Amino acid sequence: MDKIQFSDVVLFDRASRPEFGPVAEYFQQGKVVETEVDNRRVTVKGLFTLGASFGADGNLVTSDLNFLRIFADRRTKGLIDVGIVHLQPGTDxxxxxxxxxxxxxxxxxxxxxxxxxxxxxxxxxxSTAIGFVFTLGAAMGFIVGIVIVYQILYTDVTDHLPEYATLKAMGYQDFYFLSVVFQEALILAILGYLPGFGVSLVLYNLGRNATSLPMYMTVAKALTVFVMTLIMCGASGAIAVRKLQAADPADIF
Known part of the structure; x- marks a missing residue:
């Protein structure tokens, strides 16, 4: 960090998007890397890793004086956007x-x-359009998943309706049939989640390489999706079991 105290010196984010050029590669090869930021010539004297975001394709770190040299208009608009305060360990x-x-x-x-x-x-x-699109996509995926699982369970129940009716005539209660359908829903949830998780890991890796966004599969995300998958399949099973509850053994035979 002491390097950025020199005039017109910056640190470059090695995880920035590729359109900024092979800055990190040139620096690691020992080459002198000079570029322009807002029409001012600067020299890259170090690297760090942060990654792009929805709001920025790349990042630089420099001193406050260099910042004012590059963006002279900020002298009147205010220098600080975000500041960090470090506290001693044990501080409330x-x-x-x-x-x-x-x-x-x-x-x-x-x-x-x-x-x-x-x-x-x-x-x-x-507050952004991209957030709305992602949320809408997740909601639509959840609804479509319920419909697909419902169709699978409904078809299975319809195909085995005589067997279920026989059990119903023997005295089995609706709770038993509900447990059977829920077991099928649980099996579908697990069998669908495992390959989906593997595909998601591949897509995360592709997305991270294509966009330079710090996209990683975490345990919290994996557990959240698994719980939502169980809820989705459970809801489908609860809807499909209504076919059994309305079945009359006398009508079947």
Whole structure:
């Protein structure tokens, strides 16, 4: 970080999108890498890894003085957009946050790291078109999944309706049939989830390489999707079992 104290020196994000050119490769080969940022010539003196995002295709790190040299108009508009405050280990973070909120003016937002991450996530999910598209796609996928699983279970129930009617005539209650259909739904959920998980890992890798976005499959994501898959198949089973509840053995035979 001491390198950025020199005039017109920046650090380059090696995980930036490829349209910025092979900056990281040239630097690692020992070449002098010079480029322009807002019509000002700068020199790359180091690398770091952050990754692109929906709002930025690449990132640079430099000092406050170099920042003002590159973006001279920010002298009048204000220098700081986001600042980081490091606390000593063992400090009551929430108490410091509350004190800063009480001290600083209302136009300054004070957040913990977790609160800032949640704020950014909610912004992209709820306040942007791409967030709406992703949410709509997930909802439509869930609904289509319910319909497909329902059709599979309904067809199976219809094909074996005489057998179910026989069991019903023997005194088996609706709860038994519900458990049978739910077992089938559980099997479908597991058999569908496992290959889907494998395909998702491949798609995550392809998406990460194509967009330079830090897309990774986490345990939390995998568990969330598995639970949603169970709910989806359970809902389909609950709808399909109504066919059995309405079946009358006298009508079947």
């Amino acid at each position: 973070v929430q108490a410091v946050v509350e004190k800063m909120r009480a001290t600083l003016p209302n136009d300054v937002r004070i957040s913990t790291k977790a609160e800032f991450v949640e704020f950014e996530r909610k912004y992209w999910e709820e």
